Amino acid sequence: MPPEITINGDRLWESLMAMAEIGATAKGGVCRLAASEADKAGRELFIKWCVDAGCEIVADEIGNLFAKRAGEDTDALPVVMGSHLDSQPTGGKFDGVYGVLAGLEVIRSLNDAKLSTRAPVEVAVWMNEEGARFSPAMLGSGVFAGAFSLDYGLGRTDKDGVALKAALVQHELAGIAPVGRKLGAHFEAHIEQGPILEAEKKTIGVVTGVQGIVWFDVVIAGSECHAGPTPMEMRIDPVQKAASLLTQFFTLAREYAPHARVTVGEIHSHPSSRNTVPGKVQFSLDLRHPEPAILQTMHRKADAIVKKENLCGAPVSLEEIWHSPPVAFDENCITAVSNAAAKTGYPFKEMVSGAGHDSVYISRVAPTAMIFVPCKGGISHNEAESAEPHDLAAGCNVLLHAVLEYAGLCEI
Amino acid sequence: MPPEITINGDRLWESLMAMAEIGATAKGGVCRLAASEADKAGRELFIKWCVDAGCEIVADEIGNLFAKRAGEDTDALPVVMGSHLDSQPTGGKFDGVYGVLAGLEVIRSLNDAKLSTRAPVEVAVWMNEEGARFSPAMLGSGVFAGAFSLDYGLGRTDKDGVALKAALVQHELAGIAPVGRKLGAHFEAHIEQGPILEAEKKTIGVVTGVQGIVWFDVVIAGSECHAGPTPMEMRIDPVQKAASLLTQFFTLAREYAPHARVTVGEIHSHPSSRNTVPGKVQFSLDLRHPEPAILQTMHRKADAIVKKENLCGAPVSLEEIWHSPPVAFDENCITAVSNAAAKTGYPFKEMVSGAGHDSVYISRVAPTAMIFVPCKGGISHNEAESAEPHDLAAGCNVLLHAVLEYAGLCEI
Known part of the structure; x- marks a missing residue:
């Protein structure tokens, strides 16, 4: 792999700021509840960007969305970079969105560098991670991993009694792809939502599991x-x-x-x-x-x-x-993230996530690990949620190198 | 005084039970918060009884209510039997109510015996004794005694922000009489709200002061x-x-x-x-x-x-x-209660009240003492609050004789 390959931090930041305008709140946060008008608008912007980047778009029956960049080996299982685009009612600009747009930035960077991979590389947008509109949380990834049945997931209702199924139909968010399939690996970049990285002046958290x-x-x-x-x-x-x-x-x-x-x-x-x-x-x-x-x-x-x-x-x-129950992520995926952090030279530490994430369920069906980056004061689920562009770029670079270790690089 | 004069314990008990239906809770207690709909209903029942007993009804600006039985000497200061009708949110049938209805029973008994007194005899219903809706407690008696200004009292708000003044207006509970005037004496009969009398098998507590x-x-x-x-x-x-x-x-x-x-x-x-x-x-x-x-x-x-x-x-x-601050009651009033207990032959003991009562403030402006009767297990501020009819009758008899010592008896 050419050592100079790196993501474009400015482009990542611009994409995050553009996405944050959809559902923007007066206090600088975001309200993009799952399967809402705003969620639909956010996904449309994401799809436009992915199509421009040459990806194929697939949605499954619970509304999970996948942007696929083909690999050289058509039999290889995809390496997926997933998180979510839905937010808390008074959420921030980074929770979830960051993992999705970091995935997009990895694909854009591979395109820029004219690099192809052996395995396909995908970005996943999991449906209703927050649980703020439809309870429980992590519903799309939970159905994907078989923790919940499809009927259970589609039948969840919001506080007005609207079922997820009806909301998906209303906004044309569900596809015909069956929910669940084999993945080669799943990497999720996310803000830490806690104060540890900031306090210890580390840029990258290598997440080994979830409490x-x-x-x-x-x-x-x-x-x-x-x-x-x-x-x-x-x-x-x-x-x-x-x-x-x-x-x-x-x-x-x-x-x-x-x-x-x-x-x-x-x-x-x-x-x-x-x-x-x-x-x-x-x-x-x-x-x-x-x-x-x-x-x-x-x-x-x-x-x-x-x-x-x-x-x-x-x-x-x-x-x-x-x-x-506690979740232990896949040893090889954790090593890939550690290796990527070491290679890119960012200060990192192994840590355990205190909060739940889509990776909790996906880890049941695919080798999985997560990458944390600092957020200001550890504040999240809050319109004041804030993160530094250079930290977000660092996490995206680590994501790129971890993914490449799994997907395998080929020059085009 | 004819030795046979005595109150009607059955009538006192029936009045207590009738009053307990107003604001009755499923668990056998009472919720009659100060200046609420239920408090209004309780006061209306009390007023009806007092009017039937020939009393004149007066309310003052803070919602203290007085039922006056005239005396022979129009210049004599009234002898007042006061307590309260408001309750805790999950209160009992006797706390406060007993002192008010014991006062009414004294007046009814004087009527039955066709006895008149030198000084007028009154029953006082002090506003918001519990402090459960409007803090502080003993607000009506406190304003009466000059411990709080009228404006302070009327301005107290409940947890929904409703001022006492607004609640009084809503339920037409305030009168035009100015708050505060001279009293000849103030006697308050009350359940002990503690376990001491029961434990020591005494019927009457001669209360010498308050914690x-x-x-x-x-x-x-x-x-x-x-x-x-x-x-x-x-x-x-x-x-x-x-x-x-x-x-x-x-x-x-x-x-x-x-x-x-x-x-x-x-x-x-x-x-x-x-x-x-x-x-x-x-x-x-x-x-x-x-x-x-x-x-x-x-x-x-x-x-x-x-x-x-x-x-x-x-x-x-x-x-x-x-x-x-700790309160010491009036020596002469305490002696009047002791004498009444001795005369009526009930076992009694001197004691200090652990609870605040309207008598705490009234004792600042009038000679005051209290009469305690046992309550089951010392339980109060509880829907399970309970007292025996014969103990309640005993306390009412002691109240009658203490009041007569101050008001002076004349045959009609």
Whole structure:
């Protein structure tokens, strides 16, 4: 491979900024909900660019979109660069879009350099990654990977009761290609959505997997009584119990540092009156760890904490409401990304994704890895989401070289 | 005084049960928030009963309501039996209502016995005692006693931003009488809302004073971030800080046991999303002690805890929003209650109230004392609140005799 091959960072940036005008919000963000008018417009712009770059366009029945650049070997499985074009209602310019347009930029750069590859190279736009319009998230990639049936996916409805199927028909977003097929590899470039790369002054995150997540609802039943006359020792106080539980749950994060995450996003007392000991305190508990065994241990310890607290005072229940097992990406794909980062000379580090991505499902059916680039302050799912052009270009260069390692380069 | 004069316990009980139907909850309690539709309905029923009993009805500008039974001496200051009709959101059938309807029963019994008094006898319904809808508590009696200005009282808003003034206008609850005037004495009968009388098998609590109370708002400012990608050590997590603060605040109760009380009735996170570290946690803090010096020390220690916690992590503010110093009731009124209890032959004990009551403020402008009766398990501010008809009748008889000692009896 000629060492000088590199992507065009300015063109990538211009494409990102042009795409950000579609569904642009007043605060500088983007609202491009899945299978909406704006999503349709974004996909049309993307298709135009891909056709100009000589790609063949294919959509499948759930609305996943593929732009294919043919390879020399017609039997070779395609190397896919995928992410999503849909956004949160008050999303940013980079989440998802970056992985798609970085893929396009790789194809454009191969064209510029007049290089062909042994295996075909594709860009994938997965449908409804955010889950903001249709729940669950990562729906298009989930159906592609067989995690959900096609009927289940098409039947998901938004808050107005519109089914994904109807929205796809309305905007002519679905194709006739069956959902799911063999891929040679799947690479996803994405902003980190966390603060680690920025804090450690690394340009590239070589993503080795995705944290496992368990969600719980914690309910502590107290006995309502008056704040004044009731002696402390006669109270069944769910707030005192909550303080003890929270302290112990957060201790799990320290015990399994640095990768464990413990988050309580919601906590509420009922009835909410300042001179009444509450009859109930509820809180959410979100436990994460990249190692299945450790996540399981954290889960077991949370159970044990609750069991012990149930021996006296206000009774507690811990209910698991969702579980997403940890994902380990493909060793060879991870190595391809590491090699690409080393070759291009950017400072990089291996890391685990804390958030879910299309690659979580695609990794079940294809060798997969991800490439992270820094975003400002780690802020994402926010109109203030921001990333530096030189970091985005760096990630795209790493994507190019990782893809070429799999697709194999031939001069035209 | 004819020794046979006594109140009608059955009629008192029937009135309590009829009033409990207004705002009745499925779990057998009452929701009659101050200046609400239900409060209006409760007051209308009370007014009907008082008019039937020959009383004159007067409302003042803050919505305090007075039912007046004339005395022989038109210059004599009235002897008032006051409490409240508003309830907690999930309150019981007796808190407040008992003192009002016991007052009505005293008037009905005087009518039955065809007895007149030298001084007028009144029943007072103080506005917004609970503080559950409009903070602070004991607002109507507080304005009456000059603890708050009328403008301050009318300007208090509920959590939907509705001012008390607007709620009073909506339900036609305010009158034109100016707030505040001279009273001869104020007696308040109330369920204990604590477990002491029951535990010691006493029927009557002769209340000599009230614990001091300090109310605080605690606000912990965090920084919103994604529950997955953000390492624990980079978080500014207000829930972790809340756990530490709560643990330390509850320690104050043990340090100043057995009389200290520490209650957190409200705790809430914002925004409430299970996979986002909250940007803010707020909670209420209620500290109580009967000794002014110890309450002051508890306050100082709470300040010190917050000061220390502010040295690192999420910043905390502790704002004192209300302070009710310990109260000592009038010696002569206390003696009148003791005498009445002795005369009627019920087992009684002197005690300090753990809860605030309208008598706290009224005691600033009129000789005041209170009469407690047992409630089941000491449970109050709870739909399960319960009291025995014979105990309620006993307290009402004591109220009658204490009032007659002040109002002076004349046969009609």
